[in-house]
Amino acid sequence: MPPFPDSDYSIYVWLIVAFVVSVVNFFFPRFAWWCAEGWKFKNVKPSRLWLFLNRLGSALAAIGVLVIAFVIYKSEQAKEPPKAPPPKAETKRHR
Numbered sequence: 001m002p003p004f005p006d007s008d009y010s011i012y013v014w015l016i017v018a019f020v021v022s023v024v025n026f027f028f029p030r031f032a033w034w035c036a037e038g039w040k041f042k043n044v045k046p047s048r049l050w051l052f053l054n055r056l057g058s059a060l061a062a063i064g065v066l067v068i069a070f071v072i073y074k075s076e077q078a079k080e081p082p083k084a085p086p087p088k089a090e091t092k093r094h095r
Contacts, residue, residue: 012069022061026055029051
């Protein structure tokens, strides 16, 4: 059974996609540059500043996604009603 049966899981899917994209951009900034700008030109390379800023932005985005996911998870967990303790078994004493 899912932890939150009434919640909408699509936000988690989008957060996972955003996290994966930011991690790929962090580890492969030249691929990110090619997807954004490189395909428009011939025989050009990204500047070191662009690569650094892309890595910095990707790291901040990944951290932001993790923080947002944690906040959403905790807020949904707070909505869940508290679990009642299990009833005590009544024992019959024989004399």
